[in-house]
Amino acid sequence: MSAKILSGTEIAKVIRAELKEEIAELKEKHGLTPGLAVALVGEDPASQVYVRNKVKTCEKLGVKSIEERLPADTPESDLLSLIDRWNKDDEVHGILVQLPLPEHIDEEKVLLAIRPDKDVDGFHPTNVGRLLIGNPDFLPCTPHGCQQILLRSGIETEGAEVVVVGRSNIVGKPVAAILLQKAKGANATVTICHTRTKDMAAHTRKADILIVAAGKPKVITADMVKEGAVVIDVGVHRIGKTESGKDKLCGDVDFDSVKEKASAITPVPGGVGPMTITMLMMNTVRAAKMRIE
Numbered sequence: 001m002s003a004k005i006l007s008g009t010e011i012a013k014v015i016r017a018e019l020k021e022e023i024a025e026l027k028e029k030h031g032l033t034p035g036l037a038v039a040l041v042g043e044d045p046a047s048q049v050y051v052r053n054k055v056k057t058c059e060k061l062g063v064k065s066i067e068e069r070l071p072a073d074t075p076e077s078d079l080l081s082l083i084d085r086w087n088k089d090d091e092v093h094g095i096l097v098q099l100p101l102p103e104h105i106d107e108e109k110v111l112l113a114i115r116p117d118k119d120v121d122g123f124h125p126t127n128v129g130r131l132l133i134g135n136p137d138f139l140p141c142t143p144h145g146c147q148q149i150l151l152r153s154g155i156e157t158e159g160a161e162v163v164v165v166g167r168s169n170i171v172g173k174p175v176a177a178i179l180l181q182k183a184k185g186a187n188a189t190v191t192i193c194h195t196r197t198k199d200m201a202a203h204t205r206k207a208d209i210l211i212v213a214a215g216k217p218k219v220i221t222a223d224m225v226k227e228g229a230v231v232i233d234v235g236v237h238r239i240g241k242t243e244s245g246k247d248k249l250c251g252d253v254d255f256d257s258v259k260e261k262a263s264a265i266t267p268v269p270g271g272v273g274p275m276t277i278t279m280l281m282m283n284t285v286r287a288a289k290m291r292i293e
């Protein structure tokens, strides 16, 4: 039997409608418009698309967006000055610096410069630490999107064997931390696999829920998946063009074979991708609300 398709697009629509109402209420009751400032350094094509989509989503939901595009050779000090200006700006509730940054800019220094209560990416060490001790302000967007797909599809995580493939700071490590929490939509038994894992398939085959953020196209094949598992695919890879000239995409999971074995699976595109931006909007609204509180 073919797996149920977990549509991030549909789940994101529902959450965005909820957020739109919250934003309208913030304006009406408190005269407050949530504001998100986004910095993009350089011309990385994928980053340009992500930033454009973030700004477009802000417009649709009634979030004020400020976009700053800086040339690839921007000195680190200029970026730090911009962040400092946004840190002090009362109309800016959330700050996001699109990653990756050019080589000459120290990513850690930049992330550390963002005020933790405006860090809507959840990448500041304070927010990473707060997540680990179980008292988070902001959950990182892609991992939170994975959790929301599970939660809103009625997939039980409590006591489930969750296997995460990938140990990045943006997805692998935080998604493991989120699902490990003593909280609703979490309470899982979590294993993290990575490039030095000895027998990857032995681990992935035990997973009730398999979350793949390996950064390599189609590395998870049907033989690595347990019958009836839930598979969340975080990967996005461009693999040519469709007949209509659009980018053809695939994930880290070999969708066509795995969907015959899994009970539920996220597609690429239309799975985790639309959830990431939606969670960014959720964090921006949260940051604005934190200002009132």
Ligand code: GUN
Pocket: 096, 097, 098, 099, 100, 121, 141, 142, 170
């Ligand atoms: N680059 C890839 N994913 C992300 C993300 O979630 N946030 C930022 N700031 N940069 C990214």
